[in-house]
Amino acid sequence: MVKGIEKRVIALFSGGLDSILAIRLMERAGFEVIPLFIYTPFLSKKMPLEIREDFKRYGESFKDRVIIHETGDDYLELVEKPKYGYGKNLNPCIDCKIFFLKIAKSYMENLGARYVVTGEVLGQRGMSQRKDAILKIEKESGLRGKIVRPLSLSSFPKTELEEKGILDASLFPSIKGRSRALQIELAKRLGIENYPQPSGGCLLTDPGFSKRVRVLIREHLFETGYIHAVKFGRLVLEDGIYVVARNDIENKKLLSLSSKYQINLFIPRFKGPVVAILKGDYEKAKMLSCRYTRHCPFNI
Numbered sequence: 001m002v003k004g005i006e007k008r009v010i011a012l013f014s015g016g017l018d019s020i021l022a023i024r025l026m027e028r029a030g031f032e033v034i035p036l037f038i039y040t041p042f043l044s045k046k047m048p049l050e051i052r053e054d055f056k057r058y059g060e061s062f063k064d065r066v067i068i069h070e071t072g073d074d075y076l077e078l079v080e081k082p083k084y085g086y087g088k089n090l091n092p093c094i095d096c097k098i099f100f101l102k103i104a105k106s107y108m109e110n111l112g113a114r115y116v117v118t119g120e121v122l123g124q125r126g127m128s129q130r131k132d133a134i135l136k137i138e139k140e141s142g143l144r145g146k147i148v149r150p151l152s153l154s155s156f157p158k159t160e161l162e163e164k165g166i167l168d169a170s171l172f173p174s175i176k177g178r179s180r181a182l183q184i185e186l187a188k189r190l191g192i193e194n195y196p197q198p199s200g201g202c203l204l205t206d207p208g209f210s211k212r213v214r215v216l217i218r219e220h221l222f223e224t225g226y227i228h229a230v231k232f233g234r235l236v237l238e239d240g241i242y243v244v245a246r247n248d249i250e251n252k253k254l255l256s257l258s259s260k261y262q263i264n265l266f267i268p269r270f271k272g273p274v275v276a277i278l279k280g281d282y283e284k285a286k287m288l289s290c291r292y293t294r295h296c297p298f299n300i
């Protein structure tokens with residue numbers, strides 16, 4: 001049994017299978033795990049409160065334990081100008097991981113924890129899960145020797161926990177590569193069901209969404225509210241930049257984003273789509289709303 005101040009750890013939790021497995025393995029080994037979910041505006045079409053509801057899948061008390069940290073403008077600066085460049089699309093994974101680990105480190109220090117746990121598996125994804133990249137990320141985050149990867153422990157240099165004899169790597173799995181078979185088998189053994197399929201989650205890995213983000217950067221509109229807005233509706237680049245809702249759900253999303261982030265909207269009095277005006281004017285937005293409905297009362 002782990003005792004004293006070595007016991008508490010912060011776990012980077014993505015909501016997916018690997019991170020919940022890492023958490024369960026550490027709990028089983030006697031650690032007190034504080035799950036930390038870092039919310040960026042690119043992670044999902046869901047807002048933080050809806051995201052928390054998703055964590056119910058791992059139990060009501062687990063859901064309530066997760067710390068959700070929302071990133072700010074410093075994360076947007078990183079996406080705009082990453083030191084280590086992008087992956088296949090606009091995903092700056094190496095910079096992003098360093099950033100996430102630095103946030104975890106500050107929670108670790110503030111909450112009296114000693115280590116950071118991640119669900120990383122050696123060689124599972126592109127550039128950011130190669131060994132050299134992982135070690136560079138570890139060094140830059142200031143967490144050398146303090147990052148515990150319970151799914152791939154034996155593939156990495158020993159952590160302080162192993163050096164001190166508190167953690168025995170031979171009791172942990174040794175997963176490598178892209179196959180998910182070992183994780184799925186481990187999930188069965190640990191009684192973890194109903195986990196989401198790995199779909200990448202992060203919209204920066206999506207080519208279509210990356211194009212939209214490039215437009216925002218180019219037009220100096222790279223702000224949280226606009227990033228959320230371009231997740232919904234048609235993006236129209238015509239005498240300005242507009243987002244035209246495609247259905248009632250998107251109408252409601254744009255309305256709620258508008259009140260939270262002060263985005264200008266055209267709200268039709270006829271049965272037609274709401275239009276967010278990122279750059280442009282009200283008349284053009286009215287015309288676009290008319291274009292996508294059969295109920296426009298104007299002759300335009």
Ligand code: SF4
Pocket residue numbers: 091092093094096097128202203204205
């Ligand atoms: S996929 Fe997205 S969230 Fe994950 S490391 Fe890359 S940029 Fe960050």
